[in-house]
Amino acid sequence: CESCNKTFPSRSKLERHFLIHTGQKPxxxxxxxxxxxxxxxLKIHQLTHTEERPFQCCFCQKGHYLTHTGQKPFGCSVCGKTFRQSAHLKRHQLTHTEERPYK
Known part of the structure; x- marks a missing residue:
C-alpha cells in the first residue's frame, strides 16, 4: 500500500484495503x-432487515448469547468498565473525551 506500506498477498486484497484510506464504501x-x-x-447487515437469524443463542434461540453468560469481553482502557458489545464500549469511550456527537 502506497499510503501505509502494508503488504498483501494479492492485488484484490490491496484494493480492498485501500478503501480504508479513500473512505469509499461502495x-x-x-x-x-x-x-x-x-x-x-453488507450481506451480514442485510440480515437486520429480515427475520433470519443464523446465529442463535443455545439457551433461548435468540441472538444474544452473552446476555446469559454474563461475559463482557470489551473493556475500556481508561477506566476498566466492561461491555458485552463493542458498540457500547465505543459509545462509552466518548465520555472520556470532549467529543459530543449526540446533541
Missing amino acids: FKCSSCGKSFRQSTH
Whole structure:
C-alpha cells in the first residue's frame, strides 16, 4: 500500500484495503442506504432487515448469547468498565473525551 506500506498477498486484497484510506464504501444497502467497504459486511447487515437469524443463542434461540453468560469481553482502557458489545464500549469511550456527537 502506497499510503501505509502494508503488504498483501494479492492485488484484490490491496484494493480492498485501500478503501480504508479513500473512505469509499461502495456496497450500499438497498433497504436503508447504509454503505460498507466490503460486500460480506453488507450481506451480514442485510440480515437486520429480515427475520433470519443464523446465529442463535443455545439457551433461548435468540441472538444474544452473552446476555446469559454474563461475559463482557470489551473493556475500556481508561477506566476498566466492561461491555458485552463493542458498540457500547465505543459509545462509552466518548465520555472520556470532549467529543459530543449526540446533541
